[in-house]
Amino acid sequence: MIRRVSRKCYILTLLVCLVLTSCSRPKTISRSELRSKLLAAVSLASESELFIGQVLEDRVTAAFARGHLAYLHEEATRGAIALRETHAGGEVSRALETCRAQMAALELLLGGLTNRTLDKYRLSGDKEQAHRIRMVLEQANAQL
Amino acid sequence: MKKLLGITLGIMTALGGFVDLGQIVFTTQAGALFGYQLLWAIVLGTIAIIVYMEMCGRVAVVAKQPVFAVVRDRLGSRLGLGILIASNLLNLITCAAEIGGVAAILHLLTGWPEKVLLVAGCIALAGIIHLLRFQWIERIFGLSGLLMIVFAASAIHLHPDWDAIGRGLLPVLSQSDSRHALLYAYFAVGIFSAMLMEYEVHFYSTGAIEEHWKAQDLGENFMVASLGSTLGSVLTVALMVLGATLLLPRHIFPQLLSTTIVAGAFPFGRKGLATALLGAMACIGGAAIETALSGAYNVCQFYNCKWGKNRPAKDVPVFTIGWVAMLALALVIALTGVRPLQLVNVSIIFGMVVMPLTYYPILRAAADKELMGTHVNTRFITMVGAGFLVLITAAAVAAIPLMVLTNFGKP
Numbered sequence: 221m222i223r224r225v226s227r228k229c230y231i232l233t234l235l236v237c238l239v240l241t242s243c244s245r246p247k248t249i250s251r252s253e254l255r256s257k258l259l260a261a262v263s264l265a266s267e268s269e270l271f272i273g274q275v276l277e278d279r280v281t282a283a284f285a286r287g288h289l290a291y292l293h294e295e296a297t298r299g300a301i302a303l304r305e306t307h308a309g310g311e312v313s314r315a316l317e318t319c320r321a322q323m324a325a326l327e328l329l330l331g332g333l334t335n336r337t338l339d340k341y342r343l344s345g346d347k348e349q350a351h352r353i354r355m356v357l358e359q360a361n362a363q364l
Numbered sequence: 365m366k367k368l369l370g371i372t373l374g375i376m377t378a379l380g381g382f383v384d385l386g387q388i389v390f391t392t393q394a395g396a397l398f399g400y401q402l403l404w405a406i407v408l409g410t411i412a413i414i415v416y417m418e419m420c421g422r423v424a425v426v427a428k429q430p431v432f433a434v435v436r437d438r439l440g441s442r443l444g445l446g447i448l449i450a451s452n453l454l455n456l457i458t459c460a461a462e463i464g465g466v467a468a469i470l471h472l473l474t475g476w477p478e479k480v481l482l483v484a485g486c487i488a489l490a491g492i493i494h495l496l497r498f499q500w501i502e503r504i505f506g507l508s509g510l511l512m513i514v515f516a517a518s519a520i521h522l523h524p525d526w527d528a529i530g531r532g533l534l535p536v537l538s539q540s541d542s543r544h545a546l547l548y549a550y551f552a553v554g555i556f557s558a559m560l561m562e563y564e565v566h567f568y569s570t571g572a573i574e575e576h577w578k579a580q581d582l583g584e585n586f587m588v589a590s591l592g593s594t595l596g597s598v599l600t601v602a603l604m605v606l607g608a609t610l611l612l613p614r615h616i617f618p619q620l621l622s623t624t625i626v627a628g629a630f631p632f633g634r635k636g637l638a639t640a641l642l643g644a645m646a647c648i649g650g651a652a653i654e655t656a657l658s659g660a661y662n663v664c665q666f667y668n669c670k671w672g673k674n675r676p677a678k679d680v681p682v683f684t685i686g687w688v689a690m691l692a693l694a695l696v697i698a699l700t701g702v703r704p705l706q707l708v709n710v711s712i713i714f715g716m717v718v719m720p721l722t723y724y725p726i727l728r729a730a731a732d733k734e735l736m737g738t739h740v741n742t743r744f745i746t747m748v749g750a751g752f753l754v755l756i757t758a759a760a761v762a763a764i765p766l767m768v769l770t771n772f773g774k775p
Contacts, residue, residue, distance in 0.1 A: 256774055262615050267618075287468075291622055
């Protein structure tokens with residue numbers, strides 16, 4: 221009975237190790253999955269650009285601006301982390317690199333924005349940067 | 365005159381309380397992905413909810429039986445218990461999502477920490493449930509929800525393509541690739557489910573008993589179910605139009621409640637924003653209360669315990685503990701940090717799976733001449749109800765596979 225219990229424990233431990241090691245390997249992304257991530261990144265960049273415009277035109281309150289920008293930043297952080305843990309091979313790898321770089325840039329941009337919603341001069345530059353990020357991502361998506 | 369006022373109030377309350385977090389986000393997402401191509405799902409969902417809501421109200425008035433008593437009597441205790449557990453789990457998830465939505469809106473209004481507002485908002489909702497009578501809870505949230513009309517005003521202001529809106533009344537897929545088709549089907553099921561959420565009919569039928577409706581109020585039942593739902597669906601269409609006109613051209617897929625608020629206030633600046641936030645808070649807060657109370661009503665009605673919002677709390681201990689527990693558990697779920705929209709996706713899809721088991725007993729009860737007497741369904745209504753039940757069942761079978769294949773509707 222002790223031998224049976226030990227064997228069961230051994231098999232269970234082996235299974236748990238297999239599951240954990242498979243989880244910890246970087247995920248290999250397919251073309252369609254990368255397209256989905258690119259679309260999500262384009263959406264976030266586009267929304268950031270639109271919303272910064274709203275802030276510039278004074279169409280939102282300061283509390284709303286800070287809150288919504290913080291939510292957008294959280295989304296960008298989640299996206300950036302997921303991309304860092306992703307791996308791609310072949311012709312998809314260049315598009316993944318682009319997506320990773322632009323999402324990191326967007327995360328940085330949005331992270332700084334919550335503290336300068338009243339600085340109209342810098343916000344104009346931020347809107348331009350969000351626009352550039354979006355254009356690069358759309359191009360990468362079109363080429364995929 | 366008093367009767368007319370009562371009917372008008374009922375319609376306005378139903379209109380204001382028609383949308384919740386799931387409908388707000390799902391419909392805007394559908395518009396942002398497919399333009400107006402899923403408009404037919406809103407129309408279908410509206411007709412279905414009118415038919416079944418009217419039946420629920422009629423069964424509650426004539427047979428003096430709320431939905432869960434009907435479910436238990438028609439399907440038996442064992443299956444009924446399974447449906448009770450499933451429905452209340454869904455109510456709990458939906459309640460957690462809605463109080464998360466309320467906290468998010470309060471945070472956007474005030475800038476105060478969101479976790480503090482989660483707790484404060486939950487306590488405020490509990491206080492409202494405890495202190496106010498049923499009718500006043502309905503009226504306050506229903507009528508405040510009328511502020512959502514700003515979404516409709518924004519949609520019109522953005523000059524939608526009315527020809528395309530007309531074409532959206534027929535199910536047509538513009539692209540043939542399989543991913544697009546799967547997403548289209550997912551959102552069709554999601555919109556349909558969001559419009560037919562079980563807690564809405566549970567709450568409506570219980571409300572008819574709470575407000576002591578009699579046979580002479582069946583006219584009001586019909587007016588509230590039909591006109592209230594029709595006007596409410598106009599708001600839902602407005603959400604789709606906002607997605608189609610503002611978000612789709614910019615390739616924005618809304619993943620946040622605040623994105624839909626921005627869309628709802630887009631042409632109107634700060635005043636529009638405040639109106640949109642308050643309107644959404646009323647709808648979402650109202651839904652949080654409805655789901656908490658529905659959970660308690662379901663348990664009491666299934667087990668024949670005393671229940672009633674208008675009765676002193678100590679006279680209905682199981683009911684009181686029930687809604688307090690629902691709110692408390694929902695708060696715990698929300699405090700774990702899980703995003704409200706993730707919860708809403710789960711509740712909408714799994715709600716669809718359970719739906720046939722809620723609506724089938726309602727149809728059977730409403731068509732039972734022995735139970736309903738002269739107020740039994742006409743043959744036409746029974747056929748329409750049965751037709752929708754077939755659609756609901758088909759959507760229920762497709763819901764989970766579509767959720768898996770589309771990864772919760774990610775484009």
